[in-house]
Amino acid sequence: xxxxxxxxxxxxxxxxxxxxxxxxxLWHLETIRxxxxxxxxxxxxxxxxxxxxxxxxxxxxxxxxxxxxxVLARRDVVDPSRLQLWLSGGMVCYAIYHAxxxxxxxxxxxxxxxxxxxxxxxxxxxxxxxxxxxxxxVSLHEVVRxxxxxxxxxxxxxxxxxxxxxxxxxxWVGVFSALFTLEWIRRLIxxxxxxxxxxxxxxxxxxxxxxxxxLVAQIGTQTWNRTxxxxxxxxxxxxxxxxxxxxxxxxPVQWLATPLQPASHLAVCxxxxxxxxxxxxxxxxxxxxxxxxxxFGWIAVVLFAYVRLDHWxxxxxxxxxxxxxxxxxxxxxxxxxxxxxxxxxxxxSRSGFARLFxxxxxGRRFDLFVNPGVAAVFVRQWHCVVRYRASVIVSFAIPMIVxxxxxxxxxxxxxxxxxxQWMFVIGGIALSTLLLAPPALQIDFRRxxxxxxxxxxxxxxxxxxxxxxxxxxxLITSLFQWATLGLAYSIAGPPIxxxxxxxxxxxxxxxxxxxxxxxxxxxxxxxxxxxxIAMVIRAKVTFLWKGVLLLLFPALLYAWTLLxxxxxxxxxxxxxxxxGSILGFWMMALTSIAVCVWAWGRFDPAADTPAE
Numbered sequence: 312x313x314x315x316x317x318x319x320x321x322x323x324x325x326x327x328x329x330x331x332x333x334x335x336x337l338w339h340l341e342t343i344r345x346x347x348x349x350x351x352x353x354x355x356x357x358x359x360x361x362x363x364x365x366x367x368x369x370x371x372x373x374x375x376x377x378x379x380x381x382v383l384a385r386r387d388v389v390d391p392s393r394l395q396l397w398l399s400g401g402m403v404c405y406a407i408y409h410a411x412x413x414x415x416x417x418x419x420x421x422x423x424x425x426x427x428x429x430x431x432x433x434x435x436x437x438x439x440x441x442x443x444x445x446x447x448x449v450s451l452h453e454v455v456r457x458x459x460x461x462x463x464x465x466x467x468x469x470x471x472x473x474x475x476x477x478x479x480x481x482x483w484v485g486v487f488s489a490l491f492t493l494e495w496i497r498r499l500i501x502x503x504x505x506x507x508x509x510x511x512x513x514x515x516x517x518x519x520x521x522x523x524x525x526l527v528a529q530i531g532t533q534t535w536n537r538t539x540x541x542x543x544x545x546x547x548x549x550x551x552x553x554x555x556x557x558x559x560x561x562x563p564v565q566w567l568a569t570p571l572q573p574a575s576h577l578a579v580c581x582x583x584x585x586x587x588x589x590x591x592x593x594x595x596x597x598x599x600x601x602x603x604x605x606x607f608g609w610i611a612v613v614l615f616a617y618v619r620l621d622h623w624x625x626x627x628x629x630x631x632x633x634x635x636x637x638x639x640x641x642x643x644x645x646x647x648x649x650x651x652x653x654x655x656x657x658x659x660s661r662s663g664f665a666r667l668f669x670x671x672x673x674g675r676r677f678d679l680f681v682n683p684g685v686a687a688v689f690v691r692q693w694h695c696v697v698r699y700r701a702s703v704i705v706s707f708a709i710p711m712i713v714x715x716x717x718x719x720x721x722x723x724x725x726x727x728x729x730x731x732q733w734m735f736v737i738g739g740i741a742l743s744t745l746l747l748a749p750p751a752l753q754i755d756f757r758r759x760x761x762x763x764x765x766x767x768x769x770x771x772x773x774x775x776x777x778x779x780x781x782x783x784x785x786l787i788t789s790l791f792q793w794a795t796l797g798l799a800y801s802i803a804g805p806p807i808x809x810x811x812x813x814x815x816x817x818x819x820x821x822x823x824x825x826x827x828x829x830x831x832x833x834x835x836x837x838x839x840x841x842x843x844i845a846m847v848i849r850a851k852v853t854f855l856w857k858g859v860l861l862l863l864f865p866a867l868l869y870a871w872t873l874l875x876x877x878x879x880x881x882x883x884x885x886x887x888x889x890x891g892s893i894l895g896f897w898m899m900a901l902t903s904i905a906v907c908v909w910a911w912g913r914f915d916p917a918a919d920t921p922a923e
Contacts, residue, residue: 330445330448333444333445333448333449334448336444337444337448337449337452337455341452341455371855374855375467375470376470379470379471379473380470383470383471383474386474388474388475389475391475391476391579391580391581392579392581393560394472394475394476394578394579395575395576395578395579395581396559396560396565396575397556397559397560398485398486398489398571398574398575398578398579399489399565399568399571399572399574399575400558400559400560400561400564400565400568401559402489402490402493402568402571403559403564403567403568403571404555404558404559404564405493406493406496406497406500407522407526409497409500410500410504410519411519411520411522411523413500413501413504414504414512414515414516414518414519415516415519415520415702415705416702446621446622447618447621450617450618450621451614451617451618453498454614457491457494458491461487461490461491461494462487464490465483465486465487465490466483468486469482469483469486472486472578475579476578476579476580477580477595478580478599481577481578481579481580481599482578482579484577484578484603484606485574485575485576485577485578485579485602485606486574486578488573488574488577488606488607488610489571489574489575489578491610492570492571492574492606492609492610492613493571495610495613495614495617496570496613498617499613499616499617499620502617502620502621502624503620503624505624505628506623506624506625506627506628506631507627508631508634526558529558530551530554530555530558531551533554533557534547534550534551534554537550537554538550547716547717570609570612570613571609572605573601573602573603573604573605573606573608573609574602574606574609576598576602577599577602577603577606580595580598580599581598582598582601582602583598583601583602583605586598586601586602685771685775685776685778685779687769688769688771688776688779688780689779689782689783692754692755692779692780692782692783692784693783695754695783696754696783696787702751703751703752703787706747706751706752707743707747707748707751707787707791710739710743710747710791711743711791711794711795711798713739713743714736714739714740714743714795714799715736715739715795715798715799715802716739717732717735717736717739718732718736718799718802718803732803733799733803733805733809736795736799736803737813739795740792740795740796740813740817741817741820741861741864742861743791744788744791744792744817744820744821744824745820745824745857745860745861746857748784748787748788748791748821748824748825749784749824749825749828752783752784752787752788752825754783754784755780755781755784755825755828755829756780756829756832756833756911757828757829757832760836760837760838760920763914763916763920764916767916773908773911773912774904774908776911777826777829777904777907777908777911778904780829781822781825781826781829781904781907784821784825785818785821785822785825788818788821788824788825789817789818789821792813792814792817792818792821793814796810796813796814796817808889812889812892812893815893816892816893816896816897819896819897819899819900820860820864820896820900822900822903822904823860823899823900823903824857824860826900826903826904826906826907827860827903827906827907828853829907829910829911830903830906830907830909830910831853833907833910833911833914833919834910836914836919836920836921837921838921864896867895868892871888871891871892871895872888872892875887875888875891876888
């Protein structure tokens with residue numbers, strides 16, 4: 312096994328050059344790459360193939376600015392001190408969420424992280440690996456890549472917050488510095504967890520689970536105690552958001568947010584506590600300068616900590632690899648022939664769906680039901696679900712509990728008719744379908760960007776390929792919808808015709824969600840961990856169309872009901888409205904599939920695949 316020594320200070324052989332030479336080399340490479348990407352971006356703006364994507368991006372930016380300058384400008388001004396606490400504490404809450412999520416993520420751990428712990432993408436590794444560049448400089452060169460995406464996020468956030476602060480410049484610099492620091496804190500957490508072995512990672516997972524349970528119990532209990540009994544579910548939701556904000560502004564969280572305090576004070580032009588004791592509070596320029604110095608100082612500390620943690624992580628990974636190698640050579644029974652590790656692919660391949668499809672295909676009877684190529688893609692999706700079944704179950708169990716939570720509120724008129732609680736249950740299912748199901752079930756085109764040439768080589772028509780790709784996510788989401796509806800019906804007892812109608816129409820919403828999600832991905836293709844302005848705009852466009860879709864469904868249903876009442880006799884009106892709404896929603900779902908088929912048909916891997 313050819314493993315570099317963990318104390319090696321360069322990415323390749325040869326003597327290490329000076330730091331300034333390494334910086335100049337990386338600067339030259341980044342300049343070439345940035346110039347190429349800017350030219351490619353300008354070329355795509357004028358390309359007919361990218362016209363639809365360009366119109367979506369430009370339209371979103373225009374609508375966002377219009378809403379920020381009109382609607383958001385009329386809201387009440389937030390107290391700057393509370394805004395400062397929210398900025399620092401909210402980012403700590405996100406860091407806690409990232410740590411818990413990454414601890415339980417299947418993507419982390421030694422199985423997916425190379426022994427060298429390289430922070431580079433494969434494409435960037437072709438440029439840099441093998442060159443005599445110091446590892447510290449190579450690790451920190453990611454600063455250049457984070458600046459554009461962080462600046463874009465900062466600008467979008469400043470459109471919302473500019474009304475609450477006296478200085479837009481200080482707001483932009485403060486928010487940018489806070490987001491930049493948060494990104495490196497997130498990388499510190501990821502770097503630490505990637506170096507842990509299996510036993511240590513299980514300990515961290517247990518601690519993360521306890522922290523998550525404690526936070527949910529605390530916020531849930533306070534929400535329940537502070538909301539009057541019998542209140543509307545919307546009031547419970549407002550109370551929960553308020554309790555989450557109070558938690559972010561609490562003293563322990565603010566203590567954890569110490570590296571973010573100077574940036575948050577700079578954003579709202581408020582003096583820090585120690586500075587207010589030394590200098591008059593009306594010396595705004597001096598306090599802003601002190602906050603700026605403190606911000607840069609904490610960024611330097613975080614970057615230095617990342618470099619030192621990178622060295623420790625490399626040494627730890629090297630030691631773990633050597634230990635596993637010694638155990639394997641020594642014939643450790645926990646590694647050799649263990650049914651849960653080396654033989655796991657065989658057990659997965661023998662799953663029920665795989666045996667069923669293999670038997671049908673062996674008898675040549677499978678061709679009578681569906682295209683064998685479609686079946687192959689469907690079985691491949693099933694293997695992914697089996698592999699990540701624990702993550703999928705947890706990802707849908709939590710939304711199910713949240714969707715059913717309105718039924719816990721006291722309402723004597725709940726049973727037998729559609730109440731506000733029942734409507735909130737339906738809204739929870741719809742929101743989970745739109746917002747939570749797509750990131751939890753990325754087993755479609757979104758994870759296969761590097762395999763597009765292979766998918767293109769399959770003898771499968773575009774319609775069959777799109778149906779096969781989204782069928783498994785839609786099926787799992789529909790099972791979540793039906794299970795939640797069944798539990799809600801057993802508790803609340805609404806009219807059965809409503810439950811049947813929802814059980815038929817909600818899968819149409821799931822179909823539309825995944826079809827449009829994949830169509831948007833094929834229009835805006837991106838790699839898994841891409842950063843940049845395009846990714847920020849793409850995320851906002853995705854959120855925008857989901858919001859429009861969530862408003863469009865009830866609006867169309869209301870308009871269709873009014874049309875039926877106005878034009879159809881009363882004896883036939885309920886049946887026509889019932890059946891017509893089902894057909895209308897499924898026509899929208901089929902239209903979204905057609906859009907996805909069009910996007911897949913026009914997708915060219917050579918021209919549309921972005922560079923890493």
